[in-house]
Amino acid sequence: xxxxxxxxxxxxxxxxxxxxxxxxxxxxxxxxxxxxxxxxxxxxxxxxxxxxxxxxxxxxxxxxxxxxxxxxxxxxxxxxxxxxxxxxxxxxxxxxxxxxxxxxxxxxxxxxxxxxxxxxxxxxxxxxxxxxxxxxxxxxxxxxxxxxxxxxxxxxxxxxxxxxxxxxxxxxxxxxxxxxxxxxxxxxxxxxxxxxxxxxxxxxxxxxxxxxxxxxxxxxxxxxxxxxxxxxxxxxxxxxxxxxxxxxxxxxxxxxxxxxxxxxxxxxxxxxxxxxxxxxxxxxxxxxxxxxxxxxxxxxxxxxxxxxxxxxxxxxxxxxxxxxxxxxxxxxxxxxxxxxxxxxxxxxxxxxxxxxxxxxxxxxxxxxxxxxxxxxxxxxxxxxxxxxxxxxxxxxxxxxxxxxxxxxxxxxxxxxxxxxxxxxxxxxxxxxxxxxxxxxxxxxxxxxxxxxxxxxxxxxxxxxxxxxxxxxxxxxxxxxxxxxxxxxxxxxxxxxxxxxxxxxxxxxxxxxxxxxxxxxxxxxxxxxxxxxxxxxxxxxxxxxxxxxxxxxxxxxxxxxxxxxxxxxxxxxxxxxxxxxxxxxxxxxxxxxxxxxxxxxxxxxxxxxxxxxxxxxxxxxxxxxxxxxxxxxxxxxxxxxxxxx
Numbered sequence: 001x002x003x004x005x006x007x008x009x010x011x012x013x014x015x016x017x018x019x020x021x022x023x024x025x026x027x028x029x030x031x032x033x034x035x036x037x038x039x040x041x042x043x044x045x046x047x048x049x050x051x052x053x054x055x056x057x058x059x060x061x062x063x064x065x066x067x068x069x070x071x072x073x074x075x076x077x078x079x080x081x082x083x084x085x086x087x088x089x090x091x092x093x094x095x096x097x098x099x100x101x102x103x104x105x106x107x108x109x110x111x112x113x114x115x116x117x118x119x120x121x122x123x124x125x126x127x128x129x130x131x132x133x134x135x136x137x138x139x140x141x142x143x144x145x146x147x148x149x150x151x152x153x154x155x156x157x158x159x160x161x162x163x164x165x166x167x168x169x170x171x172x173x174x175x176x177x178x179x180x181x182x183x184x185x186x187x188x189x190x191x192x193x194x195x196x197x198x199x200x201x202x203x204x205x206x207x208x209x210x211x212x213x214x215x216x217x218x219x220x221x222x223x224x225x226x227x228x229x230x231x232x233x234x235x236x237x238x239x240x241x242x243x244x245x246x247x248x249x250x251x252x253x254x255x256x257x258x259x260x261x262x263x264x265x266x267x268x269x270x271x272x273x274x275x276x277x278x279x280x281x282x283x284x285x286x287x288x289x290x291x292x293x294x295x296x297x298x299x300x301x302x303x304x305x306x307x308x309x310x311x312x313x314x315x316x317x318x319x320x321x322x323x324x325x326x327x328x329x330x331x332x333x334x335x336x337x338x339x340x341x342x343x344x345x346x347x348x349x350x351x352x353x354x355x356x357x358x359x360x361x362x363x364x365x366x367x368x369x370x371x372x373x374x375x376x377x378x379x380x381x382x383x384x385x386x387x388x389x390x391x392x393x394x395x396x397x398x399x400x401x402x403x404x405x406x407x408x409x410x411x412x413x414x415x416x417x418x419x420x421x422x423x424x425x426x427x428x429x430x431x432x433x434x435x436x437x438x439x440x441x442x443x444x445x446x447x448x449x450x451x452x453x454x455x456x457x458x459x460x461x462x463x464x465x466x467x468x469x470x471x472x473x474x475x476x477x478x479x480x481x482x483x484x485x486x487x488x489x490x491x492x493x494x495x496x497x498x499x500x501x502x503x504x505x506x507x508x509x510x511x512x513x514x515x516x517x518x519x520x521x522x523x524x525x526x527x528x529x530x531x532x533x534x535x536x537x538x539x540x541x542x543x544x545x546x547x548x549x550x551x552x553x554x555x556x557x558x559x560x561x562x563x564x565x566x567x568x569x570x571x572x573x574x575x576x577x578x579x580x581x582x583x584x585x586x587x588x589x590x591x592x593x594x595x596x597x598x599x600x601x602x603x604x605x606x607x608x609x610x611x612x613x614x615x616x617x618x619x620x621x622x623x624x625x626x627x628x629x630x631x632x633x634x635x636x637x638x639x640x641x642x643x644x
Contacts, residue, residue: 069096069097070097072089072097072099073089073098076089076091077089077090078113079114080113081106081113082110085106086103086106086114087101087102087103119146119147119148120138120148121138121147121148123138124139124140124147125137125138126138128163129161129162129163130152132162133152133155133160133161134153134169135152135168135169136150138150155169159171171201177203177204179204180196181206181263182246182263182265183196183205185222187221187222188219188220188221188222188254189210190210190212190219191212192210193210193213193219193223194207194210194211195222196208218254218256220254221253221260221261222263231256233258234259236250237250237251237252238250240276241275242274243264245272246265246266247264247265247278248263248265248276249262282308282309283309285301285309287301288303289301292312293323293325294312294322296317297314297316297318298314298318298326299312299313300313331348332346332348336435341364342364344383344384344385344437345382345383345384345385346386347386350644351586351644353453353454353586354453354454355453355454356452357382357449357450357451357452358379358380358382358452359446359449359450359451360380361380361440361449362380362381363378363379363380363381363446364414365415365439367416368419368422369417369419370411370416370418370419370420371420372409373422375407375422376444377409377441378444378445379441379446379448380441380442381440381442383414384440384456385436385438386438387436388434388460389433390433391432391433391460391461392431392461392462393428393429393458393459393461393467393627394428394456394457395426395484395586396410396423396454396456396457396583397425397426397454397582397585398426398440398454398455399452400425400452401448401452402451403450404442404450405444405448406443406448406450407422407424407440407443408425408427408439408440409423409438409441410422410427410431410436410438410439411437412437423486425584426623428485430467430469440452453584455586457583457586457643457644459579459643464631464643465629466629467483467484468627468630469484470483471483472485472566474569474602476567476602478602483627484625485626486626487604487623487624488622488623489580489604489605489607489608489621489623490598490604490608490620490621491534491609491610491613491620492563492564492565492598493535493536493537493538494517494520494609495536495537495547495549496508496536496546496547496548496555497520497555497556498554498557499557500519500520501554503523504516509545509546509547510546512546513535513538513546514536515536517533517534524561524611527558528639530614532611537549541598542597542598549595549597549598550597550598551596555574556575556592558638559575560592561609561638561639562590562592562609562611562612562638562639563591563595563596563608564592564593564608564609565593565595565596566593566606566607566626567599568597571597572593574592574594575593576592576594576628577591577592577593577628577632577636578591578592578593578628578629579591579626580612580616580625581616581625582616582617582623582625585616586644587615587617587640588616588643589639589640589641590629590636590641604621606626
């Protein structure tokens with residue numbers, strides 16, 4: 001079907017341009033004295049001149065001054081659309097002012113300032129046949145945002161539009177065709193040769209005309225050669241073999257009394273030539289000699305069934321599992337030799353939470369020495385051994401048994417003087433590559449023994465959660481704190497953010513402990529998912545205003561949602577990334593340090609806003625680990641992070 005062209009928006013604009021030129025001519029005249037030109041009203045055949053008696057004006061020369069007018073619209077060519085249809089701004093009458101055209105009804109209503117259009121086709125640039133006489137393209141040719149079929153481009157003589165052959169004009173085919181021979185093959189016909197090819201462009205092969213051999217040459221195997229004095233068999237009559245993916249036969253094809261190979265016959269898709277015959281083809285499943293794992297077994301790629309194709313075959317069953325086509329080594333080969341009650345429990349997976357009970361343990365060490373406090377740990381203990389392959393921070397946490405009291409220790413060996421760190425419910429310590437022991441020991445006596453859950457977390461220095469080490473100077477006593485540090489953390493109140501001042505006005509500070517707190521919490525909740533109606537930081541606590549703290553100015557809202565503080569003598573750069581870890585669970589949060597200072601209580605290592613406690617499953621005075629992240633490229637978003 002040939003699509004008939006409609007008046008395009010560009011054609012309308014050209015018409016409007018002509019009308020605009022006329023309007024400009026009118027505008028060149030004086031507003032007060034302008035008259036219409038003689039416009040040949042009905043019956044005015046000569047456009048007469050009333051001042052010229054020889055050329056009278058049939059309309060009686062009653063041209064009148066043009067009255068002043070007002071533009072109905074602001075710009076020529078501007079469009080609008082309503083229930084009546086689509087309008088165009090232009091000069092459509094005899095005055096020099098802009099007015100709206102008569103509406104052109106919209107078939108499907110309005111779309112903005114234009115009639116809603118519907119695409120006639122789906123894909124820009126698509127080609128389709130208009131019957132067999134020609135083809136059309138799919139494109140937006142009138143700039144209305146919808147796709148239409150172009151007018152038909154007709155095919156020439158002897159051609160038709162053929163969608164089955166890729167579209168466009170193709171030579172007309174009188175009937176479907178089939179291959180008459182194998183493309184590229186040659187043979188002899190009489191004393192001449194011919195070649196198999198598509199000579200007429202119909203997509204099928206046929207033999208060319210015969211080219212006769214000259215002189216005394218004779219045709220052999222599709223080639224003209226000098227005649228032999230005598231011929232020799234090229235092969236054994238009746239034998240067959242393979243050439244590529246086709247087969248051929250040995251016979252006397254030219255009648256000279258000697259055998260030669262026939263042209264190859266292709267086996268076709270899904271078959272292959274084997275021994276001069278076409279058989280079903282198989283496919284290699286893998287590269288010969290390659291190995292892989294299947295569960296705990298090693299598989300090797302080979303042709304195990306003799307079909308000429310490779311497949312996977314089971315081999316060795318690995319005791320400790322298989323990885324990358326090889327058996328894994330014994331994961332506990334590093335465990336120190338031991339016997340009896342001195343043998344610790346081996347830990348190889350830091351992601352696991354270990355359940356234990358000191359009632360099932362033995363009392364080997366009652367007081368620890370080395371770097372640990374001299375505390376009475378006379379009750380029974382449970383011992384664990386683990387290995388780290390690079391330097392990093394070890395964090396150990398444990399739950400308390402009901403009615404009991406247990407503590408955690410980190411040791412380099414199993415003797416009391418090998419103790420590196422001790423903690424009530426949690427500890428942290430930076431270690432080098434090596435083997436270490438975690439000991440859960442009962443405080444004072446066996447009466448405080450009981451069940452617990454133990455978590456060992458390792459944060460390598462090279463990892464995304466690696467922590468800085470060193471001494472942090474504090475304003476109170478004790479004045480020094482070894483970092484990373486583990487201990488009690490208070491819950492901090494809210495600080496005023498830049499977003500609060502954006503909502504309430506520049507330099508805004510609340511006049512009470514709760515003014516504007518609901519808006520603050522609601523905005524933060526969209527990002528953190530935590531709703532908490534805590535009050536503003538009290539006035540006089542670092543700053544003189546509610547929500548000011550020691551910051552002196554508003555805090556970035558994302559940083560405030562996850563801020564921490566310590567009683568540092570030298571405050572870090574605002575926004576410095578600190579990692580906060582729950583030793584009991586291993587959960588971690590990236591927080592913002594350097595805005596607030598506190599608490600003044602030296603028995604607490606620091607403070608954290610409610611959102612941090614909530615994400616880590618702790619509350620006010622909960623045991624947490626603080627450490628400055630080694631990676632300070634500001635690529636870590638504030639909030640929870642998976643360090644494991």
